[in-house]
Amino acid sequence: MDEPQPAKLSRAIREPGRALRYAWSRLRGWIARLRCVFRRRVKLGKNFRLLGRLRIRGPGRVVIGDDVYVDGTLTVSLPTYSPEAEIHIGAGTYLNGTRMGCAERIVVGKNCILADCRITDTHFHSLYPGRRSDPTLVGVRAVEIGDDCWVAADAFILPGTRIRRGSTVAAGAVVMGRFPEKVVIAGNPARVIMGVGEPPSVEGRW
Numbered sequence: 001m002d003e004p005q006p007a008k009l010s011r012a013i014r015e016p017g018r019a020l021r022y023a024w025s026r027l028r029g030w031i032a033r034l035r036c037v038f039r040r041r042v043k044l045g046k047n048f049r050l051l052g053r054l055r056i057r058g059p060g061r062v063v064i065g066d067d068v069y070v071d072g073t074l075t076v077s078l079p080t081y082s083p084e085a086e087i088h089i090g091a092g093t094y095l096n097g098t099r100m101g102c103a104e105r106i107v108v109g110k111n112c113i114l115a116d117c118r119i120t121d122t123h124f125h126s127l128y129p130g131r132r133s134d135p136t137l138v139g140v141r142a143v144e145i146g147d148d149c150w151v152a153a154d155a156f157i158l159p160g161t162r163i164r165r166g167s168t169v170a171a172g173a174v175v176m177g178r179f180p181e182k183v184v185i186a187g188n189p190a191r192v193i194m195g196v197g198e199p200p201s202v203e204g205r206w
Contacts, residue, residue, distance in 0.1 A: 001080065025071075026049055028051065030102045032050050039131060050070045053070075054076050054099050059085070061085070063088045065093070071096045078102075079102065082103055093114065098115070098151075117152065117154065117188050120158065122140045126138050144163070145165070151169040155172060158175060162178045169186075
């Protein structure tokens with residue numbers, strides 16, 4: 001439920017710095033959306049907020065849902081490497097320093113938190129000496145991250161990975177494979193280290 005307007009005004013008066021930061025991000029988001037009017041293969045949703053830096057390049061399609069927020073001082077980079085490549089980022093997702101590399105398809109669900117992590121659906125080069133740049137030998141497999149996932153800093157999501165909703169990827173994890181919903185994924189190579197149940201009581205700690 002949206003916060004009532006009087007409550008928003010009261011909070012802005014109590015926290016003017018935060019209010020200015022919010023207004024600035026909305027203005028920059030509006031300018032970014034205006035620029036994308038002339039980029040047919042890039043779509044930014046309603047209420048897009050941009051406080052950090054966003055770099056979108058390449059011949060593919062990039063679709064960013066409503067209420068997405070790009071934060072921080074690090075650049076969020078969303079390159080595509082072929083006309084068929086597609087990056088989809090769901091509504092309400094937060095990005096801070098996230099870098100992707102897309103040759104086929106990367107899908108991020110709604111209400112995710114993506115820190116300064118790496119997500120790629122391509123190996124970029126082949127394993128065969130002398131044919132490293134042969135595109136017919138480069139592995140490419142789509143990546144999917146479900147709704148309400150959190151990918152922490154320095155995690156690396158490799159080609160073919162599927163992470164179901166509500167899961168968390170720990171900092172520095174190197175992730176490849178399929179993972180169920182509501183688990184914590186950590187390590188190199190990454191594995192499930194625990195499940196995520198219901199939130200604790202107010203007095204509880206995680």
